[in-house]
Amino acid sequence: MTTRCHVNGxxxxxxxxxxxxxxxxxxxxxxxxxTKYGCGVALCGTCTVHVDGQPVRACxxxxxxxxxxxxxxxxxxxxxxxxxxxxAAWIALDVPQCGYCQCGQIMSAAALLRTHRRPxxxxxxxAMAGNLCRCGTYDRxxxxxxxxxxxxx
Numbered sequence: 001m002t003t004r005c006h007v008n009g010x011x012x013x014x015x016x017x018x019x020x021x022x023x024x025x026x027x028x029x030x031x032x033x034x035t036k037y038g039c040g041v042a043l044c045g046t047c048t049v050h051v052d053g054q055p056v057r058a059c060x061x062x063x064x065x066x067x068x069x070x071x072x073x074x075x076x077x078x079x080x081x082x083x084x085x086x087x088a089a090w091i092a093l094d095v096p097q098c099g100y101c102q103c104g105q106i107m108s109a110a111a112l113l114r115t116h117r118r119p120x121x122x123x124x125x126x127a128m129a130g131n132l133c134r135c136g137t138y139d140r141x142x143x144x145x146x147x148x149x150x151x152x153x
Contacts, residue, residue, distance in 0.1 A: 005066040007032070008076030018064035022056075023047045025063045026073060034074035034103050038132075045131030048104035049073050055111040057130075074103035082113045085151045089144035097135035105131050109145050118149055 003014045007030060016025040026032045026049070035058055038046030042057035049058045050072040051065065077083035086106050089095075096102045105128070112119055112127035119127070124142050133141065 001064070003063050003067050005068060006070045007066075008072055009079060014063055014066075016063045018062060020063045021059050022049070022051075022061045022063050022066055022071070023058035026058060026071075032073045032075050036100060036103060038101065038104070043130075043132070044101070045104040045108060046101050048107040048131065050107060050111060053111070053114065055108050072107075074107060077106055077110060081152060082110050082148070085148040086110055086113070086144065089147040089151065093140050093144045093147060095137055095140040095144050097133075097137050101131060101133050101135075105133065105141055109141070109148070112145065113149060113152065117152060119145065 001018050003016070003018060005012060012030060014025050014029055016029055023035055023037060026035050035049055036046045037059060038044035040059050042060045045057065047058040048055050051061070052069045078087055086109050090102065090106060108128055108131050112124065116123050121142060124145050128141065
């Protein structure tokens with residue numbers, strides 16, 4: 001079965017089995033390897049992408065869920081002001097240590113800034129709670145989100 005959707009602003013037709021996790025279709029069929037595999041059970045947030053603007057865990061989301069929808073991966077995050085502001089803040093504050101989880105972190109942060117332009121620490125903590133960082137860069141992540149919010153104001 002063909003799944004047709006928009007990925008990072010372009011129309012794509014994916015040929016994967018509809019039940020295949022979106023993560024693997026994005027990586028293996030479309031070559032968008034920025035979205036990482038972490039736990040496979042939606043607990044770590046490393047595989048976070050946006051589907052119609054909402055953050056989803058691509059490791060448990062079937063490819064067929066994307067049918068007719070807009071999918072954005074980390075490769076497309078810089079296509080708007082929020083993504084560019086977050087990427088600039090991540091670089092300026094040297095957020096990544098190993099960097100493995102950072103794509104999912106940025107995608108969750110982008111969803112937060114779309115709904116809360118000046119988030120509080122509590123809102124950041126709540127929005128980012130599903131994203132784990134084994135290196136413990138949580139303070140830098142929070143600071144980068146605040147910096148991006150200020151840049152967008």
